[in-house]
Amino acid sequence: MINRPMNKGKNKKTAAVAVPVIPVVAMLVIGCWGLDRGGMWRDEAATFQVARRTVPQIWRLLHEVDAVHGLYYLLMRPVLALHPGEVLLRLPSVLAAAATAGLVALLGARLARPRVGLWAGLLYAINPMVGHYAQEGRSYALVAAGAAGATLLLVRALGGRSWTPYAVVVAVTCLLHEFAVLLLLAHALTLVLARVPRRVWAAWLCAAGAVALVILPLVLVSHAQSAQVSWLRPPGQGGVNRLVHRFAGSTDEVLVPCLLLMYVALRRPWPSRDGHEPSLASVALPLLLVPPAVLMTVSQWSPLYDDRYVLYALAGAPLLAAFGADRLARAVPRLPRAAVTVAGLLAVAVVCAHQLPLLRQDRSVAQRGGDNLAAASAIAARELRPGDPVLFLPAIGRRSALAYPKGFHDTRDVALAESARTSGTLYGVEVGPAALRRQLAGLDHVWLVAEPYALRPTWSPGSATDRVKRAVVEEEFEPRREFSDSGVTLRLYERRAGAAPRQERGAPRLQRSVSPPGPPRPERR
Template sequence: MASAPQPSSAATGRRFSPFAWAIFALGLVLRLLYLGHKSLWLDEAATYTLCRLPFREFAHAWWTHEANMTVYYGFMRLWVHLGSSEFMLRLPSALCGAAAVPVLYEIARRLFDRNVAWMAALLLAVNPSFIELSQDARSYPMTLLLVLASAWFYIDALETDSIRSWTGYVSFASIAVYAHFFAALIIAAFFFAFLAKARAERRWLRGMLAYVALGLLCLPAAAFVVFRSQTLDLYWLDTPSAKMLWNFAKFLFGSGAKVVIALLLLVLGAWFVWSHREWRWRAFFLSLWLLLPVAITALGSMHHSIFAFKYLLICLPAGLLLCTVGAARLPWRWGCIVVAVLTAASIFTDVQFYRKPREDWRALNQFVVTRYQPGDAVTFYPWYTRTAFDYYHERTGPAGLAFGVPMVPPDDLAGTAEDRAHPERVVEGLTNPRIWVVIYHPDRPVPHENERVQTLVSAVPAGYAQVEKKDFPNLELRLFEKR
């Protein structure tokens, strides 16, 4: 294992060993386990809301705010006809996450060898952040799968220069951009790697034509970013810092000793590949894949932050490939031991994730249902969080419950900083005998949040007294009753 890895031709030998199939099965099981156990959270409720809108309203929301996940929303609008339970809404993400594992295996086998392939596939199969996002009704696992598929065709195109492979790359890369715009950063990384490869081998024509076609296909996405990005308010994201970059490394590789071991292996793998002249382009390619999207996002966030870790999940495969090349560089027994330790530690974190509470809109709604009295009203701070409550309310009622805030329009599902700045508005004009106030507390710190909650409570009309308070994960429920 300590010698230079030899690339495996995709056309030779048995494609998947029984051990590889076991890894793929593990990835699927870990993503399906407890898939419908937790309540939907706010972003997932937004997915459901968009997918059940009449087409005209959806088209308006798409053009004003939601073009970033066009492919995903288009697919989910069809998928919800099969079912809209928590399990069914999350199932496409789980399947995409599981499918990404064998694709990474094939990429690693093509670039290096079977040892690197099974190690990389295993670490992706158990990766805690990827499993968590694979259990979300959002587009991130689909985007990663499409990026990996485009990478496979890209590598094949650079080796064979065939029209079929360039067409496959352009197809999957363009679809990935419309699954999430951040996939365009991977296209940029791949383009610079292509320039280095083409310069060395003097094969330009088909590759350049492919990139021209890809650019034309991505023009509508670029137009949205240029002309509509000012409508997007990612107020909850902080400006990148050294601490944030360290936290991003922990997001990719795990916290504690896992991230330290992974980074040491990554450095070893990168040094090893760079030190072999015949492998130098592979090191350049993987380094660009891992680092360029992060660098561009960090620079772009200096004025208005867009540095969300889940947006950069697409960098994970490159990091794992470099890590596993480092592990493969070790003596066989030690390499296997290190990968086994990382796998066991990741599975332990996965188990903790299954048990970790999340926004429990299901339990909150059930609590209101069991204590409902005719004439009750419910209101929400911020007001747009009503979306998540509505998902459960339309299933369990009660039908007579009044709402202190309007239904959330489809072009305002994410809310804005302004929505949090005026908490008193959500209780203005309410005269019902009893008022339920739902207060949403995100995981991240929000400036002045405690003061705003106090402003909200103080703004409840005179003559009401708080008679009950109940806490749920990330949620707070207060009941006010007329005296």
């Protein structure tokens, strides 16, 4: 008789530990699966090369470009100092995604019951969109972890805890990416739905004001760098549909049941376990809807929206789906609790198995922006010789050499005047048009490393130096060999007959099959 209460307490403690730990482990397994893909894409390459600079060099860069990712670069610097490679580049995102899965589980357990938290955390972990950004060397998975942590701290603050940790976590999250500030609007709606008293509003407004003061300098600097997102377009109905599928279910077989469960979760009343805390629906629904809706609306006039910028809002979907499933289970009388929990876990396993092909496909380099800088460097290593002159068209094509310099070792970058590190830029400073013409005049051959769109006749170079690159190779040189793979074209040009002795000894022109170049793909930040 005495042991029963003790065993009951132990069981509760075990359940409290298992609820967040199981989703964390699941996310770690999914995140580490295929983590080393053997190639970085362009945004990851930016992280890789910037985070290995000195702090003054990073600070100088942020005054010109990428201020929105400044804190992330600084955080990644000691990580890549351990061993510069693709696994460590992506490992912080994996760990952040695992932490988010655990935090979602804790939210569900606190606002509903342990099995709701367990189901929600696992649903978050197996979501293909989560898995995608868990394996990307950018800040979005870290932002999602910060948002989930801030939401849990909001719930605790409403239960009587200090608001200081909440303000600190929100501020850091917004410094990782300024669009996380929309989290404050979601939390404000939570306060409205929870009908909190004035004193709570006063405390929250103080915390929100402190966050605004912290991120104001970042907002001002990044606004001056808004040309970096000039590639964005106003989202339409297609963008909304895509986000719904990415958040709630990549296929109709997953999407429809998930939406039905969310509908059940949103039916009134919205009970809470503690009168001092908000209900699960009043927390999850604003988190799910407010950031995407606000950013999409603003983007109709000033395009700023991309799915990755609102990844942190996804956490609301599994919370609502799990809560809806729990409501259905409780509507059936006399169901054993353990059986209900196991049935929910089996349902999650079925969803995971159904989405397994998508998760496997996402481990391919081809799913990451359409380019593989490692493959481009491998071609260069095979074809280029020490001392060979190289032109990058446009200048951003230099990213393959910056991310994987081994393939371009001992080659001569004809147009480069100052390296990316010393100039405080992403891709270096190039010589002027006149100087480039003089340098090209003394060459009998040159290798062109080009983005596919840069070879299209309709493409208009943005800089005078890039215009000279294309004009000179077209007018004074002729192509001899060409290699195209993973979004980068490598082409050998030799001076036309009579312009250089080596032209007479050149090999006959060799045509290789190449994929048709796609449309321009500006830098994504």
